[in-house]
Amino acid sequence: MDNDLTIARRAHLKPITKIASDMGIGPELLEMYGEHVAKIKLEAIERLADRPRAKYVVVSAITPTPLGEGKTTTTVGLGQAMQHTGRRATIAIRQPSMGPTFGIKGGAAGGGYSQVVPMELLNLHLTGDMHAVTSAHNLLAAMLDNHLFRGNELNIDLHNITWRRVLDVDDRALRNIVIGLGGKSDGVTRQSGFDITAASEIMGILALATSLQDLRARLGRIVVGYDTDNQPVDAERLKAAGAMAVMMRDAIKPNLLQTLENTPVLVHAGPFGNIAHGNSSIVADLIGIHTADYLITEAGFGADMGAERFFNVKCRTSGLTPDAAVLVTTVRALKVHSGIHHVVAGRPLPPALLQENPDEVHAGGANLRKQLENIKVHGVTPVVAINSFPGDFASEHSAIQEIAESLGVQVAVCNNFIEGGKGAIDLAEKVAEAAQKPNDFHLLYPDDLALREKIEIVARQIYGAEGVDYAPPASRQLDNYEANGFGKLPVIIAKTHLSISSDPSLKGAPTGWRLPVREARASVGAGFVYLICGDISTMPGLSAHPAAEGMDIDDAGEIVGLS
């Protein structure tokens, strides 16, 4: 089989104006970026409001291995498959971050015959939304440090500044830095650091804003730190929010691309699923929900991560309610959850993992069961999608089927990586059936619980923890947030994506452990309180041999090594 880039280059793309018009979106609502990418103006939300509402389907997964289990591939395949069953689908996914693209994993546009195209644009700058987030974030940082340099009229406490800087690169050397060294004219010396752009609060705002004016208001509410009376200081008081909105004015418009089979794909915002809220934008979904029979969106990493936040943060904010969920599962990941095998990114799979062994699949089944429960607890009906690999055995697929059916959950085997949409027709039919069921969606917790109670609920009910331990700074921060009126916000828990617990080495569905909350950050603008748990960093580092080393342009100027 050809590699992803070769398949993508052979694709028969339709003009993006044609894709849009099939969604009911006329050229007056588009801003073209070449022939195959367009931004959709936000007027589309109102313009489409009277059209029928699509069924809303979220695609999540079991806890993945470091290789990923093909969630984007399945999301794309499901959208493609809907067309084969006579249903119209729109797909909504996040924009990949260049940090990991050039770092560990290469492109993130799906794979095989279920890709989003043009994949080179998707994996690189696209229409510059990520860069706009970086620019706006760092303008606020510069204005904050300029305020300190100019006499600190707002009495900002130098030891209680929470706003860092961001770059869309994997760069561990920027995690902890001292700035403002040099002479008198070189600013105020203090400790700080960079996060990756995907973890920026402004990325959260881009993903959660419901309009340009809402984005503007949220930017103003960003808390950059606290004054010497421990009162929050926001971007509005630094007079930075207007200029940040100017920088973000085009970024708030969702990007329209297509699959290899010409299914419309909305690509917008890129918060990571481990250290951020892991879902594409609300404005994309507010548009997409009126453009098809099914709106299929993807939530980052396992159901404990992106899907939990899809339900409790994204749907809470948008008011949209999901009609069904897909849980992507692979034989190899369940075998890893058995605890018998160990998988490392960039190295070949252990040969023992590739032997026929349905018992090992059963042994890892606890993870699948727990992640299915994590969806069902929100009143949503899941369908298991087996992302099938050439080396899988029928007995192993049957093992997955037995586990799922013991919970009354339907299962479909997906071959869309090799076959495109027609390889996921069974999944499409089962998702359609699930989406017809009466909608019993509910949030996990109400707004007015205390922050610690919300954290406890997620930790116990979703992660299976016995309880939560707070480091002293996290505890003080949470007290402060409650005192400052941020207690009504939902919570986002940054932790490893490689375990349902906060310890990446614990596989399956770990019990008997406690969630260690190391630090809390108030993302008041984005609208959540952000907890950092365990050994997790908000700025990744590069591996010994980053993907970038294999990338280049060839003599014809074409990209090689990006897949």
Add this chain to the structure above:
Amino acid sequence: MDNDLTIARRAHLKPITKIASDMGIGPELLEMYGEHVAKIKLEAIERLADRPRAKYVVVSAITPTPLGEGKTTTTVGLGQAMQHTGRRATIAIRQPSMGPTFGIKGGAAGGGYSQVVPMELLNLHLTGDMHAVTSAHNLLAAMLDNHLFRGNELNIDLHNITWRRVLDVDDRALRNIVIGLGGKSDGVTRQSGFDITAASEIMGILALATSLQDLRARLGRIVVGYDTDNQPVDAERLKAAGAMAVMMRDAIKPNLLQTLENTPVLVHAGPFGNIAHGNSSIVADLIGIHTADYLITEAGFGADMGAERFFNVKCRTSGLTPDAAVLVTTVRALKVHSGIHHVVAGRPLPPALLQENPDEVHAGGANLRKQLENIKVHGVTPVVAINSFPGDFASEHSAIQEIAESLGVQVAVCNNFIEGGKGAIDLAEKVAEAAQKPNDFHLLYPDDLALREKIEIVARQIYGAEGVDYAPPASRQLDNYEANGFGKLPVIIAKTHLSISSDPSLKGAPTGWRLPVREARASVGAGFVYLICGDISTMPGLSAHPAAEGMDIDDAGEIVGLS
């Protein structure tokens, strides 16, 4: 008169495809970014090669005040005026940097009725080229620090690393930083810093590359530092150059916009005129030179700065030879060069400066004379353009005329800020006349002079210095560059733009001073040796009240405060 943004919004823009087709560029050579911006594919260089060659005109200026003297406005006005005289013109300018746009000066799209539109796009992200430079630059930095973290196989000397990081923001707190603090997994601790993106060597490469393959090769030649044997280590050896080229693959294509009167404007690359080479890209000019009767390009700041580098770096690299030059002059700047008045950005002009006083103009005339000589020494015929202000007096314009005519130079009064192109018809006619003269262009120095001799020539002949003093590190660096074979490169001298000398307080045409070279950097990829002189920073800071404070979006989502 309305403000720039209001005038720009009323403009009758033509579809950019129409602008391009009038240049002889068909739609197959364009990549659209909306209706009014397109990137031009580099195939255009070859495709247009047989078409007639335009006259090549560079627009420079006397030494400006901190307010700027309207060089972009005059460049745009000259292009517009050419059309009024029956000649076709293409304009080529740099992309504004968001650092100063949100910092001190607001937009940089020309002004009044001589603007480049859409000005909001031009002044913000445009097509993302600046962001691509930032991304590629910082990827190389991350790969360098990752190399150190992974064991430093190349034996890079931690105390001799020259590659810093960049951001397109005015942020003094990032000038001098310590990175790699924290724990064992957080990288190697060392001192470093950020420059503004406009000062990145990759910006220089973008501006000076002649093709995508040339860009790729130049990226590989970037020297990031030296090993413990004092041998240079380049980006190729870090295996970063291919990935950087992937990131820059679209950025290398020039952007096409238009003036308020539909003159084509190529906007490409944005190196500053003081701390970088100050000229738009070679690839834009290689396209533009075959698209009109006149290709009018702007060089940053005074003729000692951007124009000197236009001649000795840009033309040396491209092989194109200029046919005429324009020197933009204002009454107010000449009065400041008299030494009598002092002008501060953001404050009203001193009332005494606004009184009729041709003697003060004469008293500042030395600067005009010296900058005219700085053009003539390259064998190019200058024309003086008086950028006329409503408060100017005829006697003051006459004073400028007398100074110029004493050197045999033609003068035109320009009212294009208020009148558009028809306000610069006299300038267009005089430039056309100058461009008909026999071309006697020559470089100031040959490639094979030693670096110190080249610096000496620029310092003495262009700046009027008595000599050059090297700080010990600069001296060692220059010895090292000669030893490593970088001695054949031309030189770019970073210094204040507010004086022909390296001391911003010295007005007119200072003599009796010596140029202090503080530091040397080898921009081997871009193809020049870069000298830092006097009290100049490669990362600007924000003022007490940055332009950003006045920017916002209104209820209709339109930008306010950007002009």
